[in-house]
Amino acid sequence: MALLVPLALGLAPADGLKGVFAGTVWTGEGSVRAKAAVLLEGSRIRGIEEGAVPREEPGFRTWPGGFVTPGLIDAHAHLGARADLAEDTLSTTPEARAMDVFEPSHRDFARAARAGVTAALLSPRDDNFVGGIAALVRTAGPAAGRVVRDEALLKASFGAVARAGEREATSQQGAVAALRRAIRRGKEEGGSRAIARAARGELAWLAHAGAPEEIFAADRFAREFGLRLHLVHAPLAGEAAARLKEGGIGVVCGPFDASTPLRSLRSPAALAGAGVPIAFCTDGPAHEPEALRLSAALAVRAGLDPERALRALTVDAAALLGAADRMGSLEPGRDADLVVWSGNPLDLGTRPLAVIVGGEIVWEEGARKPRRPGEPVAPEVRP
Amino acid sequence: MIGALLALPVLGSGPAEETFTLRAREVHTVSGARLEDSSVGVRDGKISGVGRGAGGRVLEGGSLTPGLIDAASTAGIAGGSNEESSEVAPSLRVLDALDPKSRAMERLARAGVTTVYVSPGTRGVIGGLGAVVKTAGASLETRVVVPAAALKAAMGDDPSRGNIPIRFGTPTSFYFRRPTSRMGVVWLFRKAFFDAAAYRERGRSGDEDMEILLQVVDGKRRLRLTARRLNDIRTTLRLADELGLKVEIDGADEAHRCAEELAAREVAVVAGPIPTTPVRARFAEVDEPCLGNAALLAKAGVLLALTAGDRDGEEALPGQALFAMRYGLPFDAALRAVTLDAARILGVESRVGSIEEGKDADLVLWEAAPFASRPLAVLIDGRLVYDAASDPDAAAREGR
Amino acid sequence: MIPLLLGLLAAGPSAGKVAVRAGRIVPVVGPEIRDGVILIEDGRITAVGREKKEGTEEERRPGEPPFLEVPWDATAIDASEQTVFPGMVEAHSFRGLDRPNENVPVTPFVTVLDAIDPVSFYFEDALRDGITTILVIPGNNCVIGGQGRVLKPYGRTAEAMTVKPEGGMKLSVSPKSGFTRLSQMAELRKTFADLREYRERVLERKRDEREEEKTKAEREGRKSEAKADADLVREDDLDARKRPLVDLVEGRMAAFVWCERAMDVAHAIEVARENGFLARTTLVLGPEAWKAADEIKACGRPVVLDADLVHLEEDALTGEEKRAFVPRVFHERGIPFALQTQASTLGSRFLWYQAAACVRNGVPREAALRAITITPAEILGLGARLGSIEPGKDANLLLLTGDPLDAQTWVDRVILEGEVVYERSKDERLRRLLEGKDAPREEKGK
Known part of the structure; x- marks a missing residue:
C-alpha cells in the first residue's frame, strides 16, 4: 500500500x-x-x-x-444526538424532528465517514410509539449539502421499550390503540401534520417491531390504514417474509455481531429470498460504524447472496429511505x-x-x- | 443421550389442507348421535362427511371429538394482558397484542384445544375487545375467527387492586385514580354506559369507545364479565337489568351458589379453572373453593363452558374436563362444555364445536377415551397440526 | 407400640382377624385376582387368594391364586364391587412441615419430628387420596437439611403417625439460596472433612484412654481387656450433634440427595461415594436432571422424580420447544424410580394421576404402578412391609371404586394396618368441596 x-x-x-x-x-x-x-x-x-x-x-x-x-448507507442511527432523540414524558411525539438535533461536526459522523459510511438515517429512538420524523443526512462533506432529506420517514415503535414506565400505554393492545388514535386525530383538522402526511402515504413509516406479535401488529396496522411501512430491529422478520413481501414492507436489518443468534442472522437471507427489500443499520453510536459491513458479512455467512448484501448497503438502502435518485x-x-x-x-x-x-x-x-x-x-x- | 430430548413437530407450517379420513371406535359428534366404529371425512379444510370418509390419508384412533374450545383464555397475549393506564378502554383489541408464534398456543393445539376466546385481563373495568382465534394454522391472519369479539369487563377486586386513592401528597403516578373499591368499579362501569347513552342522545359520532358500548346496548356485541364472588355475580345481574344488557360470566367461582337463578335468566357461564388444591387461597376473592362448581351449574341447566384460564400445560382444557367429570360433571355435559356450548357462548357455533358436514375440520383423534388419553392427531381447518406418529417423542416410545 | 396407639385412636375392633372380599385385587406384585379375598391378622396380610365356596370342588390350577377359607371369627369387609390396591407410598415430601428448611446451611441434627403438623391439611388429603405412607423430610433449600421420618397420614401426634423413625438424611448438592455451586460443594466437603477430623480426635482420645488403662492395669497387676480400634468408640462418646452424620457415613442411615440439574448428579454421586454412603443413597431429581440418566444408571441407585413429569426446553439455536417425558427415560434404562406429588396442577397432587400420566406417555402400566407403591417402599427400606398386597405385608389397603389409574375412580375406604381409617361416605369435607358451602348438611347420626 x-x-x-x-x-x-x-x-x-x-x-x-x-x-x-x-x-x-x-x-x-x-x-x-x-x-x-x-x-x-x-x-x-x-x-x-x-x-x-x-x-x-x-x-x-x-x-x-x-x-x-x-x-455505504446506515439505515437507522442516532449519530451525535442519542440522548436527544427520544422524548421521555410523552409516548406520541409525531412532530418531533431529528433534523433539529443534527450536529454535522459531531465526531460520530467523522467516524462513520472514515468507515466508508457516507450517509445515515438520523432517527428518533424506539422509546415512543410515534417518535418523530427521521432525517437522511450525509456523514461528511460541505455543510450545505449534508441534509439529503429532512423528512425521510416517520419513526414508530411497537416494541416493549415504548410500553415501559408509567405512561400511556402499558400494553401492546394499548400501544396499537394509541397509534390508531394518533392516526385518527392526525386526519382531523388541526391534527398532526406529520401523521396526516404519513396516513396519506406521503411519508413512509419506519417501525421498530422486534417480536413476532409486534411484526404482526405493525403489518395489520399498515394494512388497516393503507400505510407505507418498513420495519427496523425486527430480528425474526425473516420468518414472516412472505407476508411482508405481500404488504410491500421493507426491513432494516442488524446491527449484528458475534453474539447474534443464528436465527436472527438468517433473517436477511430469508427476506431477500422472498423479495423483501432490505437494508442494514448500526444504531450508531451504540455500535461502531464498522458494524454496518460486519452485519452484512454475517448475513452473507448465514446465507444472504453477497450481491444482495452489497445492494442492501447501498442502492437498496437508498430506495428504502426514499433517496434512490440521489445516492446508492x-x-x-x-x-x-x-x-x-x-x-x-x-x-x-x-x-x-x-x-x-x-x-x-x-x-x-x-x-x-x-x-x-x-x-x-x-x-x-x-x- | 441428547437424542432423547426431541424437537416437537412444528405446528402450522405443515402442508396445506389435505384430504383425510378419520376412523374411530367412537365418534362424538356432539350435535348428533354418538357413532360406533365410524368415519369422518375431511376435504378442503371442512368436514365433508360424517359416517363416511373422504378417501385420502387415513388416521385411526379410539375416539374422535370436535376440536376443543376454551371460552376464556389468556394464551398468546404478548406483554401484559392489561392496559394499566386506563380503566375504561372499550376500543382496545387483544388481537393487536397476539403473538403469532405463541408457545402457549402451540401447547394448546398439541393438547387438542383448537379454538380460544382470548380476552383482555381483568385490570380494566372495561378492558377491551377479545378475539376468537384458532390455535394453529398457516398464519395468524387465517387463524382469526372473530377479530373483535365480545367486550370484556370485570367486577370485583381486580380493577381496583393497585390503584391508589388521592389522600395526601402529589399524584405523580397514573395509579392515583379510581376505582379503589368494589363500589368504584361498579360506578365506573355504570358511568361508561351512561356516557354512551348521553353520546347517542346528543347525536354525536366518531368515538370508537362509545360506539362499542352502544353496540353492546343494542345487543349487537356480546359482553363478557369476570365475576367470581356471589355478590359480584349478583351485581352483574343487577347491572344487566338496569342497563338492559345481555351478559355472560366467567371467573364464576361462586356461580354454583346462584345456579338456578343463572339458569332461569339464561346467563351463560364459563367456569374454571378448577382450584389445584382444595384449600382456601390466602388472597383469593372467594373464601371457599368448590370443586363441583361446573357440575352444579350443569345440573341446574346453565349454558356452561369450561376454561383452563392461563394454564397451557399438558393438562390444559382436557385436564379441566377430566377433573370436572371427577367432581361430578357427566361426560356428555363435559364434552359439550368444551365444544359446542363453548362455541355457542362465543357465537361461533356455525363454524366450530361439533362434527357436522360443512363445519371447519377442527378435530381431535384420541388414543382411547377423550380427555383421559392422549391425542393421536389434531386437525385445524383440515390441517394436521399435531401428529403423534411424527412426534419423535412418541415414536421413540413405540420403539421405532 | 404402634398398634397400641392405633388401638387407642381408631374406632372399631382392634387387631384381630379381618377378611376383605374384593371384586378385583391389583396386588402390584403378582397377577390380578378377580373375586378375591385378603385375610388379615393383627394388621398384617396373612393370605391373598380366592374364596373357597362351600360345597364346590374347584381345583386350583398351577400359577393361580390359592383358595382360601374365611375364618369364622374374622370381621368381614365387603368390597366385592370394588378394586383393592395397596396403599400408595410417597418417598419424598416436605409438605406437612410448618417450614421445610432451617436458615442454617448444615443442620444434620434436626429432625422433622419437631416440625410435623399432624392436623395439616396435607395429611388429611393424602389419606383421602390413598397415600398411606410418606417420607417427610426437610426441603431442598439446604446443604445438609436434617433427618426425615416415615409417617402414615393418620394419628394425632407425630409419634403416633410414625411408621419408621429413621427416615434418612437430607442433603443437597444444588445451591441453597444465597449459595453458589462452588460454595455449596465447599461447604459439603468441609462438613465431611470436619467430621473425619472429629472422629479421629475421639478415636485418639479413646486410644490414649486405652493406653492409660493398660498402664494402670499393669501397675496394679491386673489383666486389661484391650479393645480393637473399631470397637473403641461407643455411641456415648460422640457429640449428639455429630451422631447423625456418623450414622450416615457408617451406613446406618439412608441419604436423600437433591440434584436440581443434570450437572449436579455427578457431584451427588461423588460426595456419597467418598463418604461411604452411596449404597444407601437415593437421588431426588429436578426436572432437567434426567439428562444424567446414564450416570445414575451406572451408580445403581434409585431416584425420586420431580412432580413435573414433562421437561420442556427451548432449543438455544433454533428456538424450537423440545419435550422429554422424564419417567420414560428412567424406565427405559431400568432405573428404579418413584413419583412425587405437588399441589401445582390439577393432577400432580395425586400419585394415581402421576402414574396415569406415565401410562398415557408410554410407560408400561406395571412400571407406573410400581412407581407409586413398591419402588418407593423399597427406597424407604420398607419393601418387605409395604407397597404390594402379599402375605406378610402390612395390611394397608385402598378400596377403590374403579381402576387405580382412572381419573373417575375414588378412594372409597382406606384400611391401615387392618383398620378402616377412612370412609368416603363419612367424608363431610369432601362432600362440602363437591357440593359447595350452601349444600344441606347431613344430619348427625343419620
Missing part, C-alpha cells in the same frame, strides 16, 4: 476530482466492472468508463488494486459519494482507502490534511 500515490497536500480542490480509476468498480446497479474509471463532474457522477487506463492528469486519481462502491449507485447524475476499498467490503480484511463525498475526498488512508473550519475531525487510524 506504500505504492499508493501519496496525496498531495492541498490537492487542487478548485478543479475538483475528475475521475477515480480502480481495479474493480461495483456500480450498485448491474455488474462489477474490471479496470474502470468513475468520472465525476463537480459533486455528481458523470459516468463510468470501462477498460480505462490509469491517467496522469490533474484531478484524476488511481488505485490499481482498489475496489470502488457507492458510499454510481449511475450518471447521482451524488458523487463513493468509497475506494482495499478489496470487497464484505471481506472483513478489507479496509477503506479513500472516502469521497460530494466529489471530494473527505478521508484517505495515510493522508494528513489541515482541518478546515466545519470539516469533520478525522484522526488517523491505521489498520
Whole structure:
C-alpha cells in the first residue's frame, strides 16, 4: 500500500476530482466492472468508463488494486444526538424532528465517514410509539449539502421499550390503540401534520417491531390504514417474509455481531429470498460504524447472496429511505459519494482507502490534511 | 443421550389442507348421535362427511371429538394482558397484542384445544375487545375467527387492586385514580354506559369507545364479565337489568351458589379453572373453593363452558374436563362444555364445536377415551397440526 | 407400640382377624385376582387368594391364586364391587412441615419430628387420596437439611403417625439460596472433612484412654481387656450433634440427595461415594436432571422424580420447544424410580394421576404402578412391609371404586394396618368441596 500515490497536500480542490480509476468498480446497479474509471463532474457522477487506463492528469486519481462502491448507507442511527432523540414524558411525539438535533461536526459522523459510511438515517429512538420524523443526512462533506432529506420517514415503535414506565400505554393492545388514535386525530383538522402526511402515504413509516406479535401488529396496522411501512430491529422478520413481501414492507436489518443468534442472522437471507427489500443499520453510536459491513458479512455467512448484501448497503438502502435518485449507485447524475476499498467490503480484511463525498475526498488512508473550519475531525487510524 | 430430548413437530407450517379420513371406535359428534366404529371425512379444510370418509390419508384412533374450545383464555397475549393506564378502554383489541408464534398456543393445539376466546385481563373495568382465534394454522391472519369479539369487563377486586386513592401528597403516578373499591368499579362501569347513552342522545359520532358500548346496548356485541364472588355475580345481574344488557360470566367461582337463578335468566357461564388444591387461597376473592362448581351449574341447566384460564400445560382444557367429570360433571355435559356450548357462548357455533358436514375440520383423534388419553392427531381447518406418529417423542416410545 | 396407639385412636375392633372380599385385587406384585379375598391378622396380610365356596370342588390350577377359607371369627369387609390396591407410598415430601428448611446451611441434627403438623391439611388429603405412607423430610433449600421420618397420614401426634423413625438424611448438592455451586460443594466437603477430623480426635482420645488403662492395669497387676480400634468408640462418646452424620457415613442411615440439574448428579454421586454412603443413597431429581440418566444408571441407585413429569426446553439455536417425558427415560434404562406429588396442577397432587400420566406417555402400566407403591417402599427400606398386597405385608389397603389409574375412580375406604381409617361416605369435607358451602348438611347420626 506504500505504492499508493501519496496525496498531495492541498490537492487542487478548485478543479475538483475528475475521475477515480480502480481495479474493480461495483456500480450498485448491474455488474462489477474490471479496470474502470468513475468520472465525476463537480459533486455528481458523470459516468463510468470501462477498460480505462490509469491517467496522469490533474484531478484524476488511481488505485490499481482498489475496489470502488457507492458510499455505504446506515439505515437507522442516532449519530451525535442519542440522548436527544427520544422524548421521555410523552409516548406520541409525531412532530418531533431529528433534523433539529443534527450536529454535522459531531465526531460520530467523522467516524462513520472514515468507515466508508457516507450517509445515515438520523432517527428518533424506539422509546415512543410515534417518535418523530427521521432525517437522511450525509456523514461528511460541505455543510450545505449534508441534509439529503429532512423528512425521510416517520419513526414508530411497537416494541416493549415504548410500553415501559408509567405512561400511556402499558400494553401492546394499548400501544396499537394509541397509534390508531394518533392516526385518527392526525386526519382531523388541526391534527398532526406529520401523521396526516404519513396516513396519506406521503411519508413512509419506519417501525421498530422486534417480536413476532409486534411484526404482526405493525403489518395489520399498515394494512388497516393503507400505510407505507418498513420495519427496523425486527430480528425474526425473516420468518414472516412472505407476508411482508405481500404488504410491500421493507426491513432494516442488524446491527449484528458475534453474539447474534443464528436465527436472527438468517433473517436477511430469508427476506431477500422472498423479495423483501432490505437494508442494514448500526444504531450508531451504540455500535461502531464498522458494524454496518460486519452485519452484512454475517448475513452473507448465514446465507444472504453477497450481491444482495452489497445492494442492501447501498442502492437498496437508498430506495428504502426514499433517496434512490440521489445516492446508492454510481449511475450518471447521482451524488458523487463513493468509497475506494482495499478489496470487497464484505471481506472483513478489507479496509477503506479513500472516502469521497460530494466529489471530494473527505478521508484517505495515510493522508494528513489541515482541518478546515466545519470539516469533520478525522484522526488517523491505521489498520 | 441428547437424542432423547426431541424437537416437537412444528405446528402450522405443515402442508396445506389435505384430504383425510378419520376412523374411530367412537365418534362424538356432539350435535348428533354418538357413532360406533365410524368415519369422518375431511376435504378442503371442512368436514365433508360424517359416517363416511373422504378417501385420502387415513388416521385411526379410539375416539374422535370436535376440536376443543376454551371460552376464556389468556394464551398468546404478548406483554401484559392489561392496559394499566386506563380503566375504561372499550376500543382496545387483544388481537393487536397476539403473538403469532405463541408457545402457549402451540401447547394448546398439541393438547387438542383448537379454538380460544382470548380476552383482555381483568385490570380494566372495561378492558377491551377479545378475539376468537384458532390455535394453529398457516398464519395468524387465517387463524382469526372473530377479530373483535365480545367486550370484556370485570367486577370485583381486580380493577381496583393497585390503584391508589388521592389522600395526601402529589399524584405523580397514573395509579392515583379510581376505582379503589368494589363500589368504584361498579360506578365506573355504570358511568361508561351512561356516557354512551348521553353520546347517542346528543347525536354525536366518531368515538370508537362509545360506539362499542352502544353496540353492546343494542345487543349487537356480546359482553363478557369476570365475576367470581356471589355478590359480584349478583351485581352483574343487577347491572344487566338496569342497563338492559345481555351478559355472560366467567371467573364464576361462586356461580354454583346462584345456579338456578343463572339458569332461569339464561346467563351463560364459563367456569374454571378448577382450584389445584382444595384449600382456601390466602388472597383469593372467594373464601371457599368448590370443586363441583361446573357440575352444579350443569345440573341446574346453565349454558356452561369450561376454561383452563392461563394454564397451557399438558393438562390444559382436557385436564379441566377430566377433573370436572371427577367432581361430578357427566361426560356428555363435559364434552359439550368444551365444544359446542363453548362455541355457542362465543357465537361461533356455525363454524366450530361439533362434527357436522360443512363445519371447519377442527378435530381431535384420541388414543382411547377423550380427555383421559392422549391425542393421536389434531386437525385445524383440515390441517394436521399435531401428529403423534411424527412426534419423535412418541415414536421413540413405540420403539421405532 | 404402634398398634397400641392405633388401638387407642381408631374406632372399631382392634387387631384381630379381618377378611376383605374384593371384586378385583391389583396386588402390584403378582397377577390380578378377580373375586378375591385378603385375610388379615393383627394388621398384617396373612393370605391373598380366592374364596373357597362351600360345597364346590374347584381345583386350583398351577400359577393361580390359592383358595382360601374365611375364618369364622374374622370381621368381614365387603368390597366385592370394588378394586383393592395397596396403599400408595410417597418417598419424598416436605409438605406437612410448618417450614421445610432451617436458615442454617448444615443442620444434620434436626429432625422433622419437631416440625410435623399432624392436623395439616396435607395429611388429611393424602389419606383421602390413598397415600398411606410418606417420607417427610426437610426441603431442598439446604446443604445438609436434617433427618426425615416415615409417617402414615393418620394419628394425632407425630409419634403416633410414625411408621419408621429413621427416615434418612437430607442433603443437597444444588445451591441453597444465597449459595453458589462452588460454595455449596465447599461447604459439603468441609462438613465431611470436619467430621473425619472429629472422629479421629475421639478415636485418639479413646486410644490414649486405652493406653492409660493398660498402664494402670499393669501397675496394679491386673489383666486389661484391650479393645480393637473399631470397637473403641461407643455411641456415648460422640457429640449428639455429630451422631447423625456418623450414622450416615457408617451406613446406618439412608441419604436423600437433591440434584436440581443434570450437572449436579455427578457431584451427588461423588460426595456419597467418598463418604461411604452411596449404597444407601437415593437421588431426588429436578426436572432437567434426567439428562444424567446414564450416570445414575451406572451408580445403581434409585431416584425420586420431580412432580413435573414433562421437561420442556427451548432449543438455544433454533428456538424450537423440545419435550422429554422424564419417567420414560428412567424406565427405559431400568432405573428404579418413584413419583412425587405437588399441589401445582390439577393432577400432580395425586400419585394415581402421576402414574396415569406415565401410562398415557408410554410407560408400561406395571412400571407406573410400581412407581407409586413398591419402588418407593423399597427406597424407604420398607419393601418387605409395604407397597404390594402379599402375605406378610402390612395390611394397608385402598378400596377403590374403579381402576387405580382412572381419573373417575375414588378412594372409597382406606384400611391401615387392618383398620378402616377412612370412609368416603363419612367424608363431610369432601362432600362440602363437591357440593359447595350452601349444600344441606347431613344430619348427625343419620
